[in-house]
Amino acid sequence: MTCDADSATRLAAFEARLTELEDREAIRNLIASYGPLADSGDAAGVAALWRDDGVYEVGGFGANRGHAAIAALIEGPTHQQLMHDGCAHLLGPVHIRIDGARAVALGHSCVLRHRDGGFEAYRVSANSWELAREADGQWRVTRRSNRLLDGDPAARALLSPTPGTTGSGES
Amino acid sequence: MTCDADSATRLAAFEARLTELEDREAIRNLIASYGPLADSGDAAGVAALWRDDGVYEVGGFGANRGHAAIAALIEGPTHQQLMHDGCAHLLGPVHIRIDGARAVALGHSCVLRHRDGGFEAYRVSANSWELAREADGQWRVTRRSNRLLDGDPAARALLSPTPGTTGSGES
Amino acid sequence: MTCDADSATRLAAFEARLTELEDREAIRNLIASYGPLADSGDAAGVAALWRDDGVYEVGGFGANRGHAAIAALIEGPTHQQLMHDGCAHLLGPVHIRIDGARAVALGHSCVLRHRDGGFEAYRVSANSWELAREADGQWRVTRRSNRLLDGDPAARALLSPTPGTTGSGES
Numbered sequence: 001m002t003c004d005a006d007s008a009t010r011l012a013a014f015e016a017r018l019t020e021l022e023d024r025e026a027i028r029n030l031i032a033s034y035g036p037l038a039d040s041g042d043a044a045g046v047a048a049l050w051r052d053d054g055v056y057e058v059g060g061f062g063a064n065r066g067h068a069a070i071a072a073l074i075e076g077p078t079h080q081q082l083m084h085d086g087c088a089h090l091l092g093p094v095h096i097r098i099d100g101a102r103a104v105a106l107g108h109s110c111v112l113r114h115r116d117g118g119f120e121a122y123r124v125s126a127n128s129w130e131l132a133r134e135a136d137g138q139w140r141v142t143r144r145s146n147r148l149l150d151g152d153p154a155a156r157a158l159l160s161p162t163p164g165t166t167g168s169g170e171s
Numbered sequence: 172m173t174c175d176a177d178s179a180t181r182l183a184a185f186e187a188r189l190t191e192l193e194d195r196e197a198i199r200n201l202i203a204s205y206g207p208l209a210d211s212g213d214a215a216g217v218a219a220l221w222r223d224d225g226v227y228e229v230g231g232f233g234a235n236r237g238h239a240a241i242a243a244l245i246e247g248p249t250h251q252q253l254m255h256d257g258c259a260h261l262l263g264p265v266h267i268r269i270d271g272a273r274a275v276a277l278g279h280s281c282v283l284r285h286r287d288g289g290f291e292a293y294r295v296s297a298n299s300w301e302l303a304r305e306a307d308g309q310w311r312v313t314r315r316s317n318r319l320l321d322g323d324p325a326a327r328a329l330l331s332p333t334p335g336t337t338g339s340g341e342s
Numbered sequence: 343m344t345c346d347a348d349s350a351t352r353l354a355a356f357e358a359r360l361t362e363l364e365d366r367e368a369i370r371n372l373i374a375s376y377g378p379l380a381d382s383g384d385a386a387g388v389a390a391l392w393r394d395d396g397v398y399e400v401g402g403f404g405a406n407r408g409h410a411a412i413a414a415l416i417e418g419p420t421h422q423q424l425m426h427d428g429c430a431h432l433l434g435p436v437h438i439r440i441d442g443a444r445a446v447a448l449g450h451s452c453v454l455r456h457r458d459g460g461f462e463a464y465r466v467s468a469n470s471w472e473l474a475r476e477a478d479g480q481w482r483v484t485r486r487s488n489r490l491l492d493g494d495p496a497a498r499a500l501l502s503p504t505p506g507t508t509g510s511g512e513s
Binding site: 007008011014015018021022025028029031032033035036037039040041042045083084085086087088089090091092093094112114118119120121 | 349352353356359360363366434435436437438448449450452462463464465466467468490491492493494497498499500501502503
């Protein structure tokens, strides 16, 4: 094997490793933008995190499909009242599992609300984010499922790794 | 120096940089899986984050060594009651410092519990995660030390960078 | 084009991609060190996250410029009392946007305080971190702006992406 052929092989392997790191970074950065966009009231920015036909299934508020429905959550009275009171959509780190052009990210969210001069944990939820890398190379959310961690077994199940995975880190 | 030799040198340097990024990503993803695994009650999944002889020293519950002892924390009555009530083991981002096949990650955890129709911050702790890259290339926890941030100086000390480091970011 | 020339071109492209990932990692790790440094009372370590002339504008405590002023916040009576009571400066993940040697990271912070045997969310804030990569290659904070999310429109505005960005993830 010549050095060139060897280099080409190594370069291809490096590119695959780089691409996986970039995919993880893009997914993490996308999810990290949710809280700032929601708390600044950027309804179009929030909606654009989802694919055109993406679904945001939020505990107590049903399944919302598509950009208009998701933007309406931000523009609606519940969210606007939260913003007016003072709120933080604080997320935890997400555990990311990528399988080709699909990914699942699992993590918590906690909505903190200003109230009576202090802050309260108003909603504490489990979240499963399903994402796809679209033709333009961008990752977008295809479904975010959110359920209150109030003892509901379905909320706990959202945080469970899917069958066949070890749940113990990288593949 | 020929172009080939130069390329080989550059490739070796790139591989080292790629590997460090992958190590950081693996450690972050491993730690990010703790909360979802704990809150979904996956005792074996939680235990598998640790090395066979790994230790989870959790404030108020002593030092627990090995997979069986760590799984027993998840299967035990305290954790099961928390899950039944509704809980979120919310972690913060971790500061990661890698030294060869060893790493230390520092960060907070906050256990939120559903209670009386709302949520309370039930435990707020300092965490020092010590990890090792094992022969199979996987990072696993060798020791997680957790202490309540209730004014205990030992909890504050857990969050202090070790002597010789600047604590100011990347090496 | 020879294989060598092609490899050189690909190597240059890979290096740029590696460097962006390293920049993101350095910024994330720097910000993740703030909480542990603050909660362990490492005033010099906290200050060193900022550039020499960096500013920490913290809601209710004014704009603090330079290492001595920033260290004084950690050494001052408010922070020392918090540490004595028991506190966690819990941050959320940050959304990072890099533009050459400048970056902006947006995210939340929540100061949890031990009180009456429990923990309360004492301060919940919006944060905009502005950073620069200095001549030594290290990223440092040039300005951190922090405002309580108590309904103040200026706090919400801190979390808004700047004009011209989509706020929807990677460029």
